[in-house]
Amino acid sequence: QKEVEQNSGPLSVPEGAIASLNCTYSDRVSQSFFWYRQYSGKSPELIMSIYSNGDKEDGRFTAQLNKASQYVSLLIRDSQPSDSATYLCAVNNAGNMLTFGGGTRLMVKP
Amino acid sequence: DAGVTQSPTHLIKTRGQHVTLRCSPISGHKSVSWYQQVLGQGPQFIFQYYEKEERGRGNFPDRFSARQFPNYSSELNVNALLLGDSALYLCASSFFPHTEAFFGQGTRLTVV
Numbered sequence: 001q002k003e004v005e006q007n008s009g010p011l012s013v014p015e016g017a018i019a020s021l022n023c024t025y026s027d028r029v030s031q032s033f034f035w036y037r038q039y040s041g042k043s044p045e046l047i048m049s050i051y052s053n054g055d056k057e058d059g060r061f062t063a064q065l066n067k068a069s070q071y072v073s074l075l076i077r078d079s080q081p082s083d084s085a086t087y088l089c090a091v092n093n094a095g096n097m098l099t100f101g102g103g104t105r106l107m108v109k110p
Numbered sequence: 111d112a113g114v115t116q117s118p119t120h121l122i123k124t125r126g127q128h129v130t131l132r133c134s135p136i137s138g139h140k141s142v143s144w145y146q147q148v149l150g151q152g153p154q155f156i157f158q159y160y161e162k163e164e165r166g167r168g169n170f171p172d173r174f175s176a177r178q179f180p181n182y183s184s185e186l187n188v189n190a191l192l193l194g195d196s197a198l199y200l201c202a203s204s205f206f207p208h209t210e211a212f213f214g215q216g217t218r219l220t221v222v
Contacts, residue, residue: 004152031208032208032209034210034211036213042215042216043198043200043213043214043215043216044153044200044213045213046210046211046212046213049210088152088153090152092208096158096165096166096207096208097143097155097158097166097168098143098145098153098155098202098211099155100145100152100153100154101152102150102151102152103151103152
């Protein structure tokens, strides 16, 4: 079974701290990796994509990929209350479909 | 530029009825995918279309069908609705099947 696993949380961090969100996947042929943010009652919003091993930074967000360990993570620096949402990890395998994890709920407390 | 648009935004249907959901992709995008999201879970893949051909199908019954039109818009059809079909239905578009996918606002379907 091709799966994407995330800790459901909630992950609670104080405002200004670094939030670290983790995701593991089972399909070794996975090629593309994405992080989506979803506010309650809204649709997922793409925030990061990563395709090769290493780090990719975009503003306060850093995505990290380790294909050998089948692990992808998202770091949010200087967390703000507006970052409070569910973060979905998605993996695109050779079949071109996106497989999503269950999401991690992040709470940033002022 | 307009993003992915879906219609309707909300829908209430009775068990056994049929429903059609519609999606217009971002201009220039040729791939459209459909997902079902039940409360508290991640989206589940239903279909993917690229250049008007089905490129992928998820683990959903034959009551679910879809198609893509020459202008790359798409519709999802669900027959013989069950209570368990109540969910948020999401459409995502991308340039190619494996590239970044952008979601519409979704259609909230309630089956009573």
